[in-house]
Amino acid sequence: MIPYGKQNISKEDIESVVKVLNSDFLTQGPQVPLFEKAVSGYCGSEYSVAVNSATSALHISCLALGLQEGDLLWTSPNSFVASANCALYCGAKVDFVDIDPLTYNISVEELEKKLINAKLDDKLPKIVIPVHFAGQSCDMKKIKSLGDEYGFSIIEDASHAIGSHYLDKAVGGCQYSDIAVFSFHPVKIITTAEGGIATTNSNELAQKMDLYRSHGITRDEALMRGKSDGSWYYQQISLGFNYRMTELQAALGISQLNRLDDFVSKRHVLKKRYDKLLERLPLIKPYQSLSCYSALHLYPIKLDLAKNFPNNREQIFNALRENDIGVNVHYIPIHLQPYYKNLGFKYGDFPNTELYYENVLTLPLFAHMTFKQQDKIVSALTNILL
Numbered sequence: 001m002i003p004y005g006k007q008n009i010s011k012e013d014i015e016s017v018v019k020v021l022n023s024d025f026l027t028q029g030p031q032v033p034l035f036e037k038a039v040s041g042y043c044g045s046e047y048s049v050a051v052n053s054a055t056s057a058l059h060i061s062c063l064a065l066g067l068q069e070g071d072l073l074w075t076s077p078n079s080f081v082a083s084a085n086c087a088l089y090c091g092a093k094v095d096f097v098d099i100d101p102l103t104y105n106i107s108v109e110e111l112e113k114k115l116i117n118a119k120l121d122d123k124l125p126k127i128v129i130p131v132h133f134a135g136q137s138c139d140m141k142k143i144k145s146l147g148d149e150y151g152f153s154i155i156e157d158a159s160h161a162i163g164s165h166y167l168d169k170a171v172g173g174c175q176y177s178d179i180a181v182f183s184f185h186p187v188k189i190i191t192t193a194e195g196g197i198a199t200t201n202s203n204e205l206a207q208k209m210d211l212y213r214s215h216g217i218t219r220d221e222a223l224m225r226g227k228s229d230g231s232w233y234y235q236q237i238s239l240g241f242n243y244r245m246t247e248l249q250a251a252l253g254i255s256q257l258n259r260l261d262d263f264v265s266k267r268h269v270l271k272k273r274y275d276k277l278l279e280r281l282p283l284i285k286p287y288q289s290l291s292c293y294s295a296l297h298l299y300p301i302k303l304d305l306a307k308n309f310p311n312n313r314e315q316i317f318n319a320l321r322e323n324d325i326g327v328n329v330h331y332i333p334i335h336l337q338p339y340y341k342n343l344g345f346k347y348g349d350f351p352n353t354e355l356y357y358e359n360v361l362t363l364p365l366f367a368h369m370t371f372k373q374q375d376k377i378v379s380a381l382t383n384i385l386l
């Protein structure tokens, strides 16, 4: 089966992990701070806080921004459930903003409309999480100006977007947000097996996230209440978690980061090739905004189901799977998950997201996919659609 996404592990990656296994520290050693420094250097952020997943990074980001019971968080329904769950972890309520039919990212027009109404009802969100779907940045400049106007904080869910650029700057530099979050799950652009990181330019937010990832415990006397009892002493000053990244993961991350630009440019070669090879087929290829250079996490095609008659999406999906092509669907709208339906959401709430979902297929795309594999995918799809 050609998977829709796959990691690439080099000899250097393996050696860097083995080196850590033979060292003094498997956790809480020098590798995590080195990885954080490397990610900050790459993205142009002041600080980075590495954790065991992007889900954890989203959680501690919300906590650091003070999200709590009675608060509201808005995000895109066209995302993985973690983008919304982080609000619920904090006891806050979640709501969604429909997507732009061109980019499949959160629609800034819809966002603005919803903010105007929310202001009248005194129900403004405390945090908005734009998700850079497939690696393409949201319209952050506009979202930031709405944030300034309506007083919400911004966490970029950049799980798909390490290596992406927006207005010629690396995503993660937080020019237009408080915090950006990356995922290092193996299907993403670079991997640490499991892992994630939050970048920020705020010392205060970085310090809070650092506490939340490790039990709320500090050994820094400046942060303690009262005086230290001695050099063995630590204090728990907030309720944190164990969300720490291991030294093995960080070493793998450092080694992977060295190849990030190469991974992204390989994805671009394959993307251009897809664009060309799919030209004759009745489908809509992913749109690329001129203000963004995408890391191209996904290659979602929108089927024209009227033209593809009598094949429906499920038949096309199954036929490709039978040909060992690991097509996928990104995403099942979050608000249509049973858990979210129980919270009151229903079909019809976000029509652009629902229409997109009903027509989309994600074709395999990963840095080391071969042209031969790609040709096999295109020829299978052509046989089904033409």
Ligand SMILES: *Cc1c(COP(=O)(O)O)cnc(C)c1O
Residues within 6 Å of the ligand: 052, 053, 054, 055, 056, 079, 080, 082, 083, 131, 157, 159, 160, 182, 183, 184, 185, 194, 195, 196
């Ligand atoms: C993968 C992903 C996450 C969660 O990442 P983990 O590292 O697996 O926790 C969150 N949001 C989006 C958009 C993702 O694609």
